[in-house]
Amino acid sequence: xxxxxxxxxxxxxxxxxxxxxxxxxxxxxxxxxxxxxxxxxxxxxxxxxxxxxxxxxxxxxxxxxxxxxxxxxxxxxxxxxxxxxxxxxxxxxxxxxxxxxxxxxxxxxxxxxxxxxxxxxxxxxxxxxxxxxxxxxxxxxxxxxxx
Numbered sequence: 001x002x003x004x005x006x007x008x009x010x011x012x013x014x015x016x017x018x019x020x021x022x023x024x025x026x027x028x029x030x031x032x033x034x035x036x037x038x039x040x041x042x043x044x045x046x047x048x049x050x051x052x053x054x055x056x057x058x059x060x061x062x063x064x065x066x067x068x069x070x071x072x073x074x075x076x077x078x079x080x081x082x083x084x085x086x087x088x089x090x091x092x093x094x095x096x097x098x099x100x101x102x103x104x105x106x107x108x109x110x111x112x113x114x115x116x117x118x119x120x121x122x123x124x125x126x127x128x129x130x131x132x133x134x135x136x137x138x139x140x141x142x143x144x145x146x147x
Contacts, residue, residue: 001032002070014040017056029074031057031067038062041071050082051075065130068101072123072130082124089117102127 010028039062045052103121112118
């Protein structure tokens with residue numbers, strides 16, 4: 001089940017796992033399985049054309065097609081053209097996941113993160129295979145301001 005209510009719980013869960021400092025505009029989607037929150041995707045830095053995407057999962061199988069479709073539809077169906085991911089160079093697992101999902105590395109900035117470099121990764125709406133497949137049952141996620 002995908003949830004967007006209780007933003008305070010979703011925000012805390014995500015921030016605790018990835019060391020993110022919550023911003024007032026952070027909006028999250030969570031995935032619940034067997035009554036337990038197992039993953040959260042958050043978006044912030046909304047500027048009208050792009051936003052940042054953050055994610056974490058507690059279960060090795062936290063990703064499924066429905067969650068990916070909804071997560072990527074959330075910003076793109078609300079008019080945003082570019083997703084940004086800022087990933088520390090030492091987080092090889094996150095870089096590999098982002099590349100597999102369809103992000104590309106725009107630039108790697110040396111010494112821009114306490115752990116070393118910082119990768120600026122992007123995905124555009126036209127390159128997002130997850131929304132091209134369409135939403136199940138024509139469902140839509142509420143707008144960023146309504147989450």
